[in-house]
Each structure stands twice: as C-alpha cells, then as structure tokens.
Amino acid sequence: MEIKMSSKLIVALDFSSADQALEFVNPLSPPDCKLKVGFELFVSAGPDLVRTLTGKGFDIFLDLKFHDIPNTVASVCKEAAKLDVWMMNVHASGGLEMMYAAHAALSELACPPKLIAVSVLTSMNDEQLQETGVDRLAKDQVFHLAGLAKQAGLDGMVCSAQEAKALRQQFGDEFLLVTPGIRPVGAERGDQSRVMTPRDAIQEGVDYIVVGRPITQSSTPLEIIRQINADLVHQPV
C-alpha cells in the first residue's frame, strides 16, 4: 500500500477569481500540496473560498501579511483563525509589540493556527532594502527580524531559502522556515530576487517551499507539482 506523506510544497493560488482557483484545485488532493490564499484571491473571493478549500481537506496558509497597530493585528488574527486555516502571517517589521499581541490573541484559542512572520520580501535585494532606510544586508535584516519573531513566540518565518541555513542553526529545528522565491531549474525569475530551486531549498533545511507562477501559469501544472514533490523527497544521502 502506498502511504502518501504530506507535501512540503505550498502552492500560491494567485488567481483573480474563485472559479479560476477552483478549476486549478479540482484535480488536486490534500497530500499533493498545501494551498496559499493571498491578497488577490482573498480580495476577489473572500472568506467563503477559504471555507470551501478547507472543506476539501486542504491545509490553507492565509497570506494576508498583517501589519498594523498591535490591537488591530491581534483582532484580525483572531477573526482569521475562525476560518480554520493552518497558518497565517504578519509582517515582522510591524515590531515586537505587534507580534506579541498577535501571538497572545491566538494563544487563547484551543487550536490556534501557526503564526509566522514575513521578514524581508524575497523580491527585494540589498539595494532595494537599503532604499527603505534599513542599513543592513537583506540576510542580516532577516536574521534580526527572526530574533524578534522568536522572542515574540511566533512559530517561524517567511524568508528566502538563501537565509535558511543560518536561521536553522541559530533558531533550532522547531522554528518553521517557509520560503517563497522558489524557482525550478529553467523557470522565469520574474520579480523575485532571492531565489533558489526546490531541491536546493530543502537541502538548506527549509520546512516548506512556496511556489506560484511556475506552477499556476504552466500549461501542465500537475506535472510540475509532481516533479517538485519528487525533487523534495528524493534527496541525495
């Protein structure tokens, strides 16, 4: 009997309507991947679509990158948790107090979702980060923000796979590393700067990879998902 393990792949459902998203999801089953619902789909399809996807048994990463005053973020995290999502995120640059408040709000729940912090967006390179007034290399800023997220009690970070090894060494095996900016060999980089292939990312010790356009804009998305899953499990010893 084949035992299907849960995949380390999170597919970013960056579609503009529920119909498009469901057409994409229909041939999939939960062991194939987890699903990420971000701004575009949430603004167009709302909480109902999230309920539909969780009803199909998928683990949902609600990627709304909350970033506001602590009280507002704590309240919205509690509301979002009512959707029974597996994971949600806040921006670490919202600060320690904001992350404490978000964590405290979710800790009151019987079955809280995982809460992770976005660090430096994977689209940004060192120059773009410095333009915002942060006088550090991206990898150093990610490290700094990860320290704050850990201190606030969060479950992990969204970072690039390029930072994963150092974060793993410093923050341990329990600290989840979720990495967008993943590009299979030969895929278009698009607006992503700090990129890595799925296989290399897993070797660097990440827990989950996030892949959007290389799958969703492909004419053969199922094949790409299967190929990535094969890459993720067949690691050299």
Ligand SMILES: O=C(O)c1cc(=O)[nH]c(=O)n1[C@@H]1O[C@H](COP(=O)(O)O)[C@@H](O)[C@H]1O
């Ligand atoms: O929080 C995220 O998911 C996220 C953080 C980040 O630093 N970079 C990043 O690309 N993402 C998201 O990950 C997905 C990447 O999509 P692709 O670039 O199409 O693979 C998008 O939905 C982004 O919104």
